[in-house]
Amino acid sequence: QDLADFAASLAVFGLLNSLSQTVLRLTAPGVPDIYQGNEIWDFSLVDPDNRRPVDFDHRERLLSALERRLEEDPDGRARLCAELMDQLADGRAKLYLIRQLLQLRAAQREVFDHGDYLPLTVDGERAEHVCAFARRRGPVTVIVVTGRWFARLQAGDSTEVLPDAVRWGATRIELPAGCGRLRNIFTGTFASATTGSLHVGELLAPLPAAVLIAEG
Numbered sequence: 001q002d003l004a005d006f007a008a009s010l011a012v013f014g015l016l017n018s019l020s021q022t023v024l025r026l027t028a029p030g031v032p033d034i035y036q037g038n039e040i041w042d043f044s045l046v047d048p049d050n051r052r053p054v055d056f057d058h059r060e061r062l063l064s065a066l067e068r069r070l071e072e073d074p075d076g077r078a079r080l081c082a083e084l085m086d087q088l089a090d091g092r093a094k095l096y097l098i099r100q101l102l103q104l105r106a107a108q109r110e111v112f113d114h115g116d117y118l119p120l121t122v123d124g125e126r127a128e129h130v131c132a133f134a135r136r137r138g139p140v141t142v143i144v145v146t147g148r149w150f151a152r153l154q155a156g157d158s159t160e161v162l163p164d165a166v167r168w169g170a171t172r173i174e175l176p177a178g179c180g181r182l183r184n185i186f187t188g189t190f191a192s193a194t195t196g197s198l199h200v201g202e203l204l205a206p207l208p209a210a211v212l213i214a215e216g
Contacts, residue, residue: 012088013150016147019208037054081186082206085206093207096186110138126200140215143198143210165199167201171200173197178214180194184206184210
């Protein structure tokens with residue numbers, strides 16, 4: 001029971017880390033790979049544990065439900081993200097991020113196949129808890145921001161799924177020139193880059209990671 005209680009206190013931080021890692025894997029330079037069955041949470045160990053049959057029907061049902069939701073309410077992605085975080089344990093949040101990122105990669109293939117990689121500067125008291133970079137090709141820029149070390153950031157408080165703006169303080173990300181208006185591909189919301197920086201607390205309020213696209 002002691003072990004189960006301790007594991008439960010850490011589980012939410014593991015799920016947040018997994019979402020951040022999923023975003024980094026699908027946006028960093030290189031060719032991403034998703035091990036079969038890992039489109040949602042998977043708690044297998046190593047061979048032969050991870051060779052068990054994958055319930056693809058279950059994953060297809062989850063994806064189909066997400067597709068219907070997006071088709072019926074295309075402007076409700078922010079509400080969907082809030083629901084996915086409220087029900088984090090069912091794995092749909094990870095599936096949704098993968099779905100959105102693969103669509104972005106297909107739509108902006110030149111950016112991810114041949115685009116530049118630009119590390120971004122993060123300033124503020126929580127800067128060490130942020131990974132941020134840009135992928136750029138011609139007029140298109142993609143901004144990638146993920147949180148990390150959530151247990152330390154939240155002082156071990158697993159009752160709070162995501163850090164609030166107070167914990168992030170004045171931490172900001174410096175943006176490359178020429179970004180203009182930025183659209184979050186997960187929430188559908190927009191952010192302005194006119195000040196040359198973005199507040200991390202606002203950016204990572206809906207999810208532990210954000211991917212924004214600027215065109216023109």
